[in-house]
Amino acid sequence: MISSVLPTYNRAPMAFEKGEGVWLIDGSGRRYLDLGAGIAVNALGHAHPALVAALTEQAGQLWHTSNLYRVPQQEKLADKLVDETFADTVFFCNSGTEACELAVKMARKYWYDKGQPERTEIIAFSGSFHGRSSAGIAAAGSEKMTKGFGPLLPGFTHLPWGDHAALKAAVSDKTAAILIEPVQGEGGIVPMPDEDLRAMRALCDETGTLLILDEVQCGVGRTGKLFAHEWAGITPDIMMVAKGIGGGFPLGAVLATENAASGMTAGTHGSTYGGNPLGCAVGNAVLGIVADPAFLAEVNRKAGLMRQRLEGLVAAHPDVFDSVRGSGLMLGLKCKAPNTDLVAAGYEEDVLTVPAADNVVRLLPALTITDEEIGEAVNRLDRAATRLSA
Numbered sequence: 280m281i282s283s284v285l286p287t288y289n290r291a292p293m294a295f296e297k298g299e300g301v302w303l304i305d306g307s308g309r310r311y312l313d314l315g316a317g318i319a320v321n322a323l324g325h326a327h328p329a330l331v332a333a334l335t336e337q338a339g340q341l342w343h344t345s346n347l348y349r350v351p352q353q354e355k356l357a358d359k360l361v362d363e364t365f366a367d368t369v370f371f372c373n374s375g376t377e378a379c380e381l382a383v384k385m386a387r388k389y390w391y392d393k394g395q396p397e398r399t400e401i402i403a404f405s406g407s408f409h410g411r412s413s414a415g416i417a418a419a420g421s422e423k424m425t426k427g428f429g430p431l432l433p434g435f436t437h438l439p440w441g442d443h444a445a446l447k448a449a450v451s452d453k454t455a456a457i458l459i460e461p462v463q464g465e466g467g468i469v470p471m472p473d474e475d476l477r478a479m480r481a482l483c484d485e486t487g488t489l490l491i492l493d494e495v496q497c498g499v500g501r502t503g504k505l506f507a508h509e510w511a512g513i514t515p516d517i518m519m520v521a522k523g524i525g526g527g528f529p530l531g532a533v534l535a536t537e538n539a540a541s542g543m544t545a546g547t548h549g550s551t552y553g554g555n556p557l558g559c560a561v562g563n564a565v566l567g568i569v570a571d572p573a574f575l576a577e578v579n580r581k582a583g584l585m586r587q588r589l590e591g592l593v594a595a596h597p598d599v600f601d602s603v604r605g606s607g608l609m610l611g612l613k614c615k616a617p618n619t620d621l622v623a624a625g626y627e628e629d630v631l632t633v634p635a636a637d638n639v640v641r642l643l644p645a646l647t648i649t650d651e652e653i654g655e656a657v658n659r660l661d662r663a664a665t666r667l668s669a
């Protein structure tokens with residue numbers, strides 16, 4: 280008999296009652312060190328006092344009015360994002376896949392309004408993940424996500440990851456945009472080298488092609504910059520944001536330049552819940568903390584410490600691990616043993632990690648993790664690896 284919850288997930292058997300920072304606590308009081316942070320969502324950990332205060336204060340005032348009216352919390356968050364980034368304008372939604380929907384619509388509408396309606400093609404890359412909507416699965420193009428769901432949204436081309444010559448050859452007078460994650464998450468924590476991102480930006484400038492960055496997982500301080508593309512010294516035309524921006528409250532956003540957004544006039548897009556007062560109150564609290572340069576400096580320092588400790592872990596267990604990779608606190612352990620076995624061994628040692636493609640185990644801790652907690656995390660991973668070798 281089918282379960283009352285649609286069985287689309289392979290869930291681990293545990294459930295949690297409470298969270299405190301990097302800790303998740305189950306009904307029996309067992310404390311797990313959470314290195315997944317809800318897949319990079321709980322950027323400030325569980326139950327951060329500033330987020331709890333922002334949400335509860337807003338909850339006592341006003342939950343929802345719809346976008347028929349001005350939403351001051353939304354305007355404040357948009358102003359802050361515009362101040363802190365390349366963007367001139369922001370649309371709020373509730374998830375990463377909704378951000379993907381708008382990014383694709385915006386790119387196509389741009390060319391339509393510029394009198395080149397044939398420029399509809401979106402170029403994306405192997406191993407990518409952009410969400411589970413029809414546009415999201417068409418963009419990623421992997422058979423695992425698309426099989427049985429045809430006909431797929433047309434107009435997506437898939438190229439190998441990291442092959443600039445192939446990309447250069449593929450961009451044509453039909454291309455609307457290039458869509459890429461600066462650091463692939465689901466694909467196995469794979470950073471695109473800075474020089475490749477710069478070459479991609481240059482190619483877009485030469486051809487007029489719009490550059491869409493999917494920073495749903497790698498954005499909001501995760502790599503030690505507010506947004507990952509800042510490391511390469513480039514800016515996109517359109518950027519998808521979600522996950523960390525809401526710190527656990529469903530919130531997504533599309534950021535764009537005035538030029539890229541020029542087709543999106545009144546009536547061209549909308550969302551009932553997008554940018555509602557609760558989500559934006561939390562988003563303002565998250566960004567108020569994460570955008571602080573001193574906070575980001577700490578993320579970088581702790582990322583260096585964690586990486587160093589993980590290099591030691593890999594060296595101590597050459598039968599289990601191959602290498603460490605990633606950027607900032609978006610780290611991957613490339614495994615030799617099956618990655619899901621390591622995740623399961625972690626459950627036994629009270630440490631939570633997330634599997635990704637390419638036999639990688641993802642470590643995406645709250646950006647607020649302390650030095651001591653990093654030490655404890657690596658000790659628990661060490662015990663999990665020992666358990667696997669035994």
Ligand SMILES: *Cc1c(COP(=O)(O)O)cnc(C)c1O
Pocket residue numbers: 373374375376377408409410411460464465493494495496497521522
């Ligand atoms: C999680 C993710 C998405 C989809 O976000 P949802 O909120 O699950 O719809 C899109 N892109 C990337 C890079 C992601 O990691």
